[in-house]
Amino acid sequence: MIRNDARTLEELVAALPPEVVITDPASMDAYRWDRANDPGAGVPLVVIRPTSTEEVQTVVKIAAANGTPIVPRGAGTGLSGGSTAVHRGIVLSVDRMNTIEVDPVTRTVIAGPGALNAQVKAAAAAHGLWYPPDPSSYEICSIGGNVATNAGGLCCVKYGVTTDYVLGITVVLADGRAVKLGGPRLKDVAGLSLMKLFVGSEGTLGIFTEVQLRLIPAQKQPTTLVATFPTLDAATDAVLAITQKMRPSMLEFMDQATINAVEDATKMGLDREAAAMLIAQSDEAGSAALEEITRIEEICNASGASECYATDDPEEGEAFVVARRMAIPAIERLGAVLLEDVGVPLPRLGDLVTGIAEIAARNEVTIATMAHAGDGNTHPLIVLDPTDLAQQERAHTAYGEVMDLAIRLGGTITGEHGVGRLKRPWLADYLGEDVLELNHRIKNALDPDGILNPGSVLAPAGATPAPAQATLSPEGSVEGAEGSVLPTPGEQ
Amino acid sequence: MIRNDARTLEELVAALPPEVVITDPASMDAYRWDRANDPGAGVPLVVIRPTSTEEVQTVVKIAAANGTPIVPRGAGTGLSGGSTAVHRGIVLSVDRMNTIEVDPVTRTVIAGPGALNAQVKAAAAAHGLWYPPDPSSYEICSIGGNVATNAGGLCCVKYGVTTDYVLGITVVLADGRAVKLGGPRLKDVAGLSLMKLFVGSEGTLGIFTEVQLRLIPAQKQPTTLVATFPTLDAATDAVLAITQKMRPSMLEFMDQATINAVEDATKMGLDREAAAMLIAQSDEAGSAALEEITRIEEICNASGASECYATDDPEEGEAFVVARRMAIPAIERLGAVLLEDVGVPLPRLGDLVTGIAEIAARNEVTIATMAHAGDGNTHPLIVLDPTDLAQQERAHTAYGEVMDLAIRLGGTITGEHGVGRLKRPWLADYLGEDVLELNHRIKNALDPDGILNPGSVLAPAGATPAPAQATLSPEGSVEGAEGSVLPTPGEQ
Numbered sequence: 007m008i009r010n011d012a013r014t015l016e017e018l019v020a021a022l023p024p025e026v027v028i029t030d031p032a033s034m035d036a037y038r039w040d041r042a043n044d045p046g047a048g049v050p051l052v053v054i055r056p057t058s059t060e061e062v063q064t065v066v067k068i069a070a071a072n073g074t075p076i077v078p079r080g081a082g083t084g085l086s087g088g089s090t091a092v093h094r095g096i097v098l099s100v101d102r103m104n105t106i107e108v109d110p111v112t113r114t115v116i117a118g119p120g121a122l123n124a125q126v127k128a129a130a131a132a133h134g135l136w137y138p139p140d141p142s143s144y145e146i147c148s149i150g151g152n153v154a155t156n157a158g159g160l161c162c163v164k165y166g167v168t169t170d171y172v173l174g175i176t177v178v179l180a181d182g183r184a185v186k187l188g189g190p191r192l193k194d195v196a197g198l199s200l201m202k203l204f205v206g207s208e209g210t211l212g213i214f215t216e217v218q219l220r221l222i223p224a225q226k227q228p229t230t231l232v233a234t235f236p237t238l239d240a241a242t243d244a245v246l247a248i249t250q251k252m253r254p255s256m257l258e259f260m261d262q263a264t265i266n267a268v269e270d271a272t273k274m275g276l277d278r279e280a281a282a283m284l285i286a287q288s289d290e291a292g293s294a295a296l297e298e299i300t301r302i303e304e305i306c307n308a309s310g311a312s313e314c315y316a317t318d319d320p321e322e323g324e325a326f327v328v329a330r331r332m333a334i335p336a337i338e339r340l341g342a343v344l345l346e347d348v349g350v351p352l353p354r355l356g357d358l359v360t361g362i363a364e365i366a367a368r369n370e371v372t373i374a375t376m377a378h379a380g381d382g383n384t385h386p387l388i389v390l391d392p393t394d395l396a397q398q399e400r401a402h403t404a405y406g407e408v409m410d411l412a413i414r415l416g417g418t419i420t421g422e423h424g425v426g427r428l429k430r431p432w433l434a435d436y437l438g439e440d441v442l443e444l445n446h447r448i449k450n451a452l453d454p455d456g457i458l459n460p461g462s463v464l465a466p467a468g469a470t471p472a473p474a475q476a477t478l479s480p481e482g483s484v485e486g487a488e489g490s491v492l493p494t495p496g497e498q
Numbered sequence: 499m500i501r502n503d504a505r506t507l508e509e510l511v512a513a514l515p516p517e518v519v520i521t522d523p524a525s526m527d528a529y530r531w532d533r534a535n536d537p538g539a540g541v542p543l544v545v546i547r548p549t550s551t552e553e554v555q556t557v558v559k560i561a562a563a564n565g566t567p568i569v570p571r572g573a574g575t576g577l578s579g580g581s582t583a584v585h586r587g588i589v590l591s592v593d594r595m596n597t598i599e600v601d602p603v604t605r606t607v608i609a610g611p612g613a614l615n616a617q618v619k620a621a622a623a624a625h626g627l628w629y630p631p632d633p634s635s636y637e638i639c640s641i642g643g644n645v646a647t648n649a650g651g652l653c654c655v656k657y658g659v660t661t662d663y664v665l666g667i668t669v670v671l672a673d674g675r676a677v678k679l680g681g682p683r684l685k686d687v688a689g690l691s692l693m694k695l696f697v698g699s700e701g702t703l704g705i706f707t708e709v710q711l712r713l714i715p716a717q718k719q720p721t722t723l724v725a726t727f728p729t730l731d732a733a734t735d736a737v738l739a740i741t742q743k744m745r746p747s748m749l750e751f752m753d754q755a756t757i758n759a760v761e762d763a764t765k766m767g768l769d770r771e772a773a774a775m776l777i778a779q780s781d782e783a784g785s786a787a788l789e790e791i792t793r794i795e796e797i798c799n800a801s802g803a804s805e806c807y808a809t810d811d812p813e814e815g816e817a818f819v820v821a822r823r824m825a826i827p828a829i830e831r832l833g834a835v836l837l838e839d840v841g842v843p844l845p846r847l848g849d850l851v852t853g854i855a856e857i858a859a860r861n862e863v864t865i866a867t868m869a870h871a872g873d874g875n876t877h878p879l880i881v882l883d884p885t886d887l888a889q890q891e892r893a894h895t896a897y898g899e900v901m902d903l904a905i906r907l908g909g910t911i912t913g914e915h916g917v918g919r920l921k922r923p924w925l926a927d928y929l930g931e932d933v934l935e936l937n938h939r940i941k942n943a944l945d946p947d948g949i950l951n952p953g954s955v956l957a958p959a960g961a962t963p964a965p966a967q968a969t970l971s972p973e974g975s976v977e978g979a980e981g982s983v984l985p986t987p988g989e990q
Contacts, residue, residue: 190843192873193913202694294783351682381684421685451943
């Protein structure tokens with residue numbers, strides 16, 4: 007196919023209402039990056055903000071006919087560059103498709119992909135129901151983006167991840183057809199599990215225009231434990247001992263650098279000397295919650311905790327959870343940040359956390375690590391001064407070394423944020439060539455012309471084996487974009 | 499490719515230990531059918547009982563080179579004909595690949611596909627852990643078959659289905675390569691969700707040689723409620739009212755025909771006059787279980803239950819669950835059985851159950867309906883006298899009408915048993931042409947020569963649109979196999 011972007015633009019303008027089509031460069035600028043701030047972001051041809059499945063179909067049909075790539079976009083809070091604009095491509099933002107309809111009888115919600123996770127939660131709560139998945143960014147991230155990345159969060163340790171709650175999606179395929187996969191049936195095994203394949207596909211297989219999610223009855227008020235530890239090992243030992251026997255509704259970890267950043271921001275009196283802190287919650291019924299928290303406290307003490315504090319006051323407990331949720335913004339105050347998302351099998355959590363500390367020391371950079379500890383999913387945040395080019399290079403080296411370490415420990419390069427563009431160079435190392443080739447076969451089967459989010463997750467068809475566009479290379483150097491560092495979102 | 503079965507046989511005999519290769523027709527006979535007893539079953543070329551991933555790879559490579567189809571097989575308890583032998587094909591039985599290894603630290607189990615579900619449960623229980631999915635046939639069905647069909651069960655209403663517990667699979671692809679998808683990482687979003695695609699693929703995309711499953715802490719002792727109702731509507735009204743507010747760990751339904759068949763078999767004193775019976779359990783902690791059961795009892799009474807009986811004695815409660823589990827064998831005593839597996843969105847459960855009763859009356863056949871009511875997943879069992887050809891024809895008409903009804907009500911033709919060969923003629927009606935075409939695209943991408951379980955789920959490549967082999971047609975008549983009825987398993 008001969009790509010004809012000019013014709014794409016012309017046809018889009020002719021086919022869609024004017025308020026849907028944005029071509030003003032200044033207005034388009036807000037749609038070039040997600041929170042990963044990929045320095046390799048292209049300048050889009052056009053930004054489209056459709057309001058219906060039919061409009062999305064119109065866009066895809068025109069793009070497909072003219073070979074113009076499309077980058078789908080939710081709220082732009084992605085952390086792996088999955089919504090980075092590509093040069094002269096279409097950015098398709100679903101932010102205006104944000105209706106929410108709860109059906110309390112089927113205990114499901116149908117939402118537009120642009121609805122925010124927090125809005126879905128609130129709509130469910132109005133019926134005494136709960137949508138569990140809770141990325142730390144739940145107040146600002148879109149449900150469509152959650153489904154596209156199979157997002158996780160804090161409650162996943164007990165309640166699972168996004169895919170466990172997706173019952174149905176309406177998806178516009180690469181040829182512009184719209185199909186409904188799944189629906190309000192709680193069990194359905196008729197045909198291949200296509201819906202599950204689309205969940206987590208990061209916009210590379212189709213564009214979601216509606217999602218149907220399972221809700222469960224409202225969570226019970228949790229009881230909370232906060233425990234501090236003198237060493238990383240003591241904390242990760244406690245995590246292992248807890249997860250072997252129990253299913254807390256939250257089991258979060260913060261290291262010393264994270265504790266201090268949060269304490270700087272909150273002045274809530276956290277122990278700045280502690281090597282690590284765990285926050286655990288139980289939402290069991292009645293007195294069982296306190297019993298579970300008491301058992302967790304006993305395990306923490308047996309693992310050498312320096313201090314434990316339990317509370318069944320929901321507000322007091324929530325204050326600690328808020329502290330954990332604000333860890334990323336608190337660390338972003340310290341400088342520019344490279345945000346990691348590596349996970350390991352639980353028994354290797356201690357090796358990962360101590361290995362990350364070694365990588366930080368060796369590269370002379372600050373790495374603040376927080377973790378959804380009960381899932382073995384960590385977020386090491388590498389802090390860097392954007393004006394210090396030597397440190398910047400060491401930070402990028404550390405970024406790659408953390409992923410290499412995770413792979414060596416049998417872990418994954420991304421537990422919940424997605425591969426996007428930033429982590430694509432490491433995907434082959436993680437998956438191996440055979441599984442990578444299977445990924446490409448599926449991509450080719452569903453998007454043979456490669457117009458959907460090209461370069462995200464998988465190298466575009468025909469690309470050289472090396473990463474084809476400006477991004478972090480596996481060696482940790484910054485390529486393209488005039489050598490700019492990845493800035494923090496506030497700087498964009 | 500020119501198919502050469504003779505060369506396949508020759509090469510298999512040369513490449514594999516003799517005890518792995520079965521060619522004796524009498525011995526092969528046991529591998530021709532699963533519990534669906536498809537009258538269209540072919541006579542296999544050879545039955546292979548491998549003991550390792552490498553042996554499976556050898557089989558697939560030889561089959562692929564010579565164009566010989568392979569039907570993978572677990573314990574042969576499938577209810578949709580997914581393991582029906584195809585003419586002159588290989589039956590690959592994984593029954594000897596049945597190792598089980600529990601890792602209590604990662605809280606996972608690695609099992610050979612031939613291990614029985616009950617054996618996996620027992621191995622987990624030895625470590626105080628629990629593998630929840632519990633098909634009624636859990637004592638005789640294989641875990642590989644469970645993963646291949648994304649099997650359900652009784653506890654799914656609270657604990658989800660098989661796919662929710664699969665963390666990793668080793669799969670031999672159609673070209674003989676073996677790949678590992680997933681692993682002991684509780685969160686992992688690196689690359690497309692291939693593992694989830696393979697779960698439920700019924701042997702059409704690859705052959706599982708190892709599965710890794712998530713375990714959770716042992717279930718608490720449940721409290722049980724049994725409620726009987728004078729009408730079907732009263733019972734399904736109660737189901738809706740319960741599921742809107744609560745998450746019982748079991749919510750099962752039996753209609754009058756089922757109650758009577760079970761009472762015939764057990765003489766446990768069930769109310770033969772009741773139109774329907776519900777069995778609910780709560781496994782909440784401590785006193786919360788009885789509180790939940792009390793609320794359920796209140797709802798049942800408000801919906802017009804004629805009698806409610808609650809017990810926190812686990813053995814007494816289990817007796818009712820055993821009664822429910824033996825419902826299928828109890829009904830099989832009444833005659834040959836056509837077993838259905840239709841599911842609907844919960845608000846349509848009442849319409850489905852009463853609609854099935856109307857179909858039974860109109861066609862003058864007995865249909866006994868039991869249901870995983872909390873999931874909207876029903877099992878109508880159509881009973882027929884194999885010697886009464888007119889009744890047989892009416893039964894097959896009813897079989898199709900039940901699926902047509904489910905589709906009209908927004909439901910699925912199979913909630914947990916799979917499409918296999920028996921339900922394939924209805925798949926297009928259910929999925930629609932676009933989604934069916936997507937299924938074929940994925941199948942073609944992963945098995946371009948169509949050697950894996952051809953004719954199961956999807957029509958073989960090049961087949962005419964009408965069902966290509968002897969099975970039930972959508973019109974309900976029996977084709978092929980000399981017009982024989984589907985016999986009950988005991989008759990095989």
